[in-house]
Amino acid sequence: IRFLNVKKSCRYALGMEDGTIPDSDITASSAWSDSTEAKHGRLSTGEGDGAWCPAGAVFPSASEYLQVDLRSLHFLALVGTQGRHADGHGREFARSYRLRYSRDGRTWITWKDRWGQEVVSGNENTYDVVLKDLGPPIVARYVRFYPLADRVMSVCLRVELYGCLWNDGLLVYTAPVGHVMHLSGSPVYLNDSTYDGSVESGVQFGGLGQLFDGVLGGNDFTETKELRVWPGYDYLGWSREALGQGSVDIEFHFEKTRSFHTMQVHSNNRHTQGVRVFSKVDCQFKPGLLLPWSSPPLSLAVPLEDLKDPSSRPISLPLGGRPAQILRCQFAFADRWMLISEISFYSGTFRGVDPMDTGSALPAPPVSSATPRPPPTVFPSSVRAGLPVAKDDSSNTAILIGCLVGIILLLLTVIAVILWRQYWKKILGKVMEEGFQHDFQTRLSQLFHPSLHTSIPPFATSSLLPLPPGCGMDLEKGLPPTQEEPPPYPDAPPYPALSPPFPASVPHYAEADIVSLQGVSGNNTYAVPALTSSSPTAADCTPLPELPRHCLVFKEKLGEGQFGEVHLCEIESPQELPNLEFPFNVRKGRPLLVAVKILRPDASKNARNDFLKEGKILSRLKDPNIIRLLGVCVSSDPLCMVTEYMESGDLNQYLSHRVLLDKTGPTHNTPTISYPALIAMASQIASGMKFLSSLNFVHRDLATRNCLRPIKIADFGMSRNLYAGDYYRIQGRAVLPIRWMAWECILMGKFTTASDVWAFGVTLWEMLSVCQEQPYSNLTDEQVIDNAGEFFRDHGRQVYLSRPDVCPQGLYDLMLSCWNRDCKLRPSFAHIHSFLTEDAMNMV
Incomplete structure (x- = not known):
């Protein structure tokens, strides 16, 4: 399942430093010695001689590299680099480097930033960690670091990758190249500038780009979320006139067959400038590479009630759980221009009939009453005659399923009651044994989770908590004591009211609990x-x-x-x-x-x-x-x-x-x-x-x-x-x-x-x-x-x-x-x- 704002939350260390990535998955073009081989190129670790160091000079060839195999596709948002410190004896680091990545181990792509620059600034000393945000992010299994130098010199490198699993399973998408809009004489470039595939005859193919980078465009497509980029950067847009047809065709290729439930398309609707969301979409599903397109195609209309609102919006389209490894969707123009910022699929692992079995029947369930149900598979009479006839026992099956569900629900209820009784027995036991000396970790959680307030009484009252003078009181000179303090951290509920047992004290200990x-x-x-x-x-x-x-x-x-x-x-x-x-x-x-x-x-x-x-x-x-x-x-x-x-x-x-x-x-x-x-x-x-x-x-x-x-x-x-x-x-x-x-x-x-x-x-x-x-x-x-x-x-x-x-x-x-x-x-x-x-x- 894919969530839209992946760029915001997908920033976890993937395992170079903590050893989750094994030595066997870290390789290099060469190494000085056994003590500086690839497996030592781990951020903030000091094994061997402290880092990976290539045998050859990196100037001027720039052919030495450190490679990390993540074993599966990952979304990479950040990289970190470090030189060789070796307890103060190291003197080598890379002032800059290039990144290359691959999704299949055969095709390698050189990473470029949003302004087309390949060289990434690296370290200035041997010990500091330098983190670089990957804008645009990378979807890859293999990543290579190529250290650079402006003269003949030795370099050493330690690295970490930050991101998360690429759960989409999307390998590439194919789409027409974007067009240029002219507003008041100024060009607005609506091209897919970060697409990492190829372009031929007005079509981009074999790569991923801005439609899947997790960045949503705003209401005004001429304004961008990144600094120093051109107007229109956040959108990929097409002109009906320049395209020469009434729809934009986009094809999506996935690693394996998946069951698709929803497609969400973030589209611009600035209709005062001839831009509207698409009026309908027709999608075809191909369950396997060697299988034909399933029929009939799924046709979905977009509601037109609020299209007078010029705001950009996500449009959710139900796909009904249909299986596919390749999707082809035609987005119909509703005006002169169509602008799309992001496309997301909510899907799961397909658990039906093996799609590589070309004789299998692959049903495509309807997604709504408006969608026509596909006709049932009709076998020729000669085939039907040879098929065994099964007894209809659907009524017995329904009874059996009902009994099993009832037993499962009963067991879950019993388990919940047992756990609840044990929990309260533990809480009451602590109160009895320690004389109201509470478990402070539980009480700390209570501060930040309103749900606990309904079942656990406040842990601090003036009768149970004899505070030292001046602690836990509003001591601002001239202000009455506050009965409730706003939470100091986001989304926290108010703290339990404390009745101050002592008079106000010196103002330099004033509570900062109002703003x-x-x-x-x-x-x-x-x-x-x-x-x-x-x-x-x-x-x-x-x-x-x-x-x-x-x-x-x-x-x-x-x-x-x-x-x-x-x-x-x-x-x-x-x-x-x-x-x-x-x-x-x-x-x-x-x-x-x-x-x-x-x-x-x-x-x-x-x-x-x-x-x-x-x-x-x-x-x-x-x-x-x-x-x-x-x-x-x-x-x-x-x-x-x-x-x-x-x-x-x-x-x-x-x-x-x-x-x-x-x-x-x-x-x-x-x-x-x-x-x-x-x-x-x-x-x-x-x-x-x-x-x-x-x-x-x-x-x-x-x-x-x-x-x-x-x-x-x-x-x-x-x-x-x-x-x-x-x-x-x-x-x-x-x-x-x-x-x-x-x-x-x-x-x-x-x-x-x-x-x-x-x-x-x-x-x-x-x-x-x-x-x-x-x-x-x-x-x-x-x-x-x-x-x-x-x-x-x-x-x-x-x-x-x-x-x-x-x-x-x-x-x-x-x-x-x-x-x-x-x-x-x-x-x-x-x-x-x-x-x-x-x-x-x-x-x-």
Whole structure:
């Protein structure tokens, strides 16, 4: 079964790094030695001498390659590459490469991006992983990486492929080439620009292209979802006049025979410009390569009720479960032009008569009352006479089937009752044995799954949960206590009401529970108190700097979230934009690199409102250690926010490839970092958080992955595949950085400046451990949640992060104070900043 937006969700590592792809499926044109052969070309692993290295030079021939056999067709959306690090001894990496792929192992296709470029930019050092979005995506079984060089040099390579199984089974489609429409003298190119087959006599065949890339075109076909592409890019379109016939014929070839239930066609209907959806479609089905077309063809009319609406729309066409390996569909013109963006089939494995048996009868069931039923197969009398006559026992068969169904339903009911009784017995037993000390993992799931609220009572009330003073309360000065907090993560139900047993306390621990913005990159970057976000301050009334969209030149995708994407872009002449806010001087003639958050055009109204609110909030954050908003593009879709971009990357990647410099000096060639340098960076992070806390802003995801170099606090970590392992997914919905979260965040969903202080303590621990391991690496995610329960129970069984070897006891005491159970007793960021700048620097 195929789902339309496959590009969005089909981004899973396919097994180079974790070993799912066996050594036998990784081959190469050559290798330096046994220790650098193909099987060592796995991302982020260091077996052998650390990577695959070809025996020959890659300049100028570019004939050396690393090949991965995925054993079946896969949809590939992303590739990752890495050089040879070998514990600091490696010096080889590929600055660029080409990709070639094949679906059958015989025909090889060179991948090109949407602008026709074959060369993919690769690595700049031996250790960083560089991920490249494949636009357009690839459908292939075999993939080859060809490293490139601009001079004679040695290269080594490690790779990973990201995607999912190509469940469609579609091998190729054949269609007429698209045409060019002229609107007001401007050409609109409606060709299939990413088609990877051949073209002859106006017909493209033997490949796949934009009709199956998962990208849906918008209402206005002259506007595109990709930057720097031509008008009409998202559609394949045909002119009735240029085609010279009344229909567009498209043929689809599949790997094997399938039962087809529905065909969904995303079509444009901008009738004011002569574009309409097709009026009807006639489909023929060929059950096998050696079999004739089944008859009669299936004819389906398209309802005409809402065709005055110019919006593009998906049109679902029932195919009635007919078997086919080849489909041929004729889409009839309803106007001068027909534009199609995407075609999807909902199908399943065919389990009927073997279609290769040419004598088999292949019934084609009707799909509706309007579709004529095919005539029954009529055998000549001479054949009928020789056939055995079977007794009609249909009545007995019906009774037997009914009995079996009844028995199965009865068994399922009994099993459900037994499981239900055991579940409640377990829950009640825990309550009896532990004195209302609940299973916190179950309660955590309860926070994010409304269905559990109907069967399990709220886990936290003031009578059962004696909270420390100041924790879990609305402490905003001048605001009454809130009775219910909006969920900090998408689609979460409200948290159980907590009756605060203590009076209000210091304002710098103010709850940020009134405005909860869903950031475009997938997380709540800043949670803002209502008093701050809704007051008619001058900052709120100041219009955001609007940047012309054409000045942004796309470079690469950095990441994506639930509601949008983060792109690396370039502004070629930033000095010519007077309304661009500069946090620094840019040398004349040098382009400015920026990060651009782009909201999906199909995002909901709430997401759009949150996007605009987030822009207003970020425009207020003007601090040397906070990523700054430089401008926005909100006059038209897609909505964009333009922020600073730090070319040096994030702090986690920087530190993880270094060792701490001790008094004996460096002992090998691995890059080093000193203790004073670490403290200096930590004080800059504390300074940025001190600024945020002064505005009662709560970050919620402070970690080294969200600190860029030079030190600026950002929020891109959750949107990057590289850090997927740092987030815990609760039954497929909420995604939480639980290893950095305070216990009250995990158990009650309470995010405050005090919980940011807790996360800062973990971040400081990361830095002094030079990011060599994940916090609580010896605990599973479930054990981390259990540990939060131990903090709540406060029986002395809670586990703290251990003191790093280089960390002085005084600095470790600061970390422990950040992890104090009582959030009122945790230090403020002002105190932390003062300690790091005045005291910690002198500790050794």
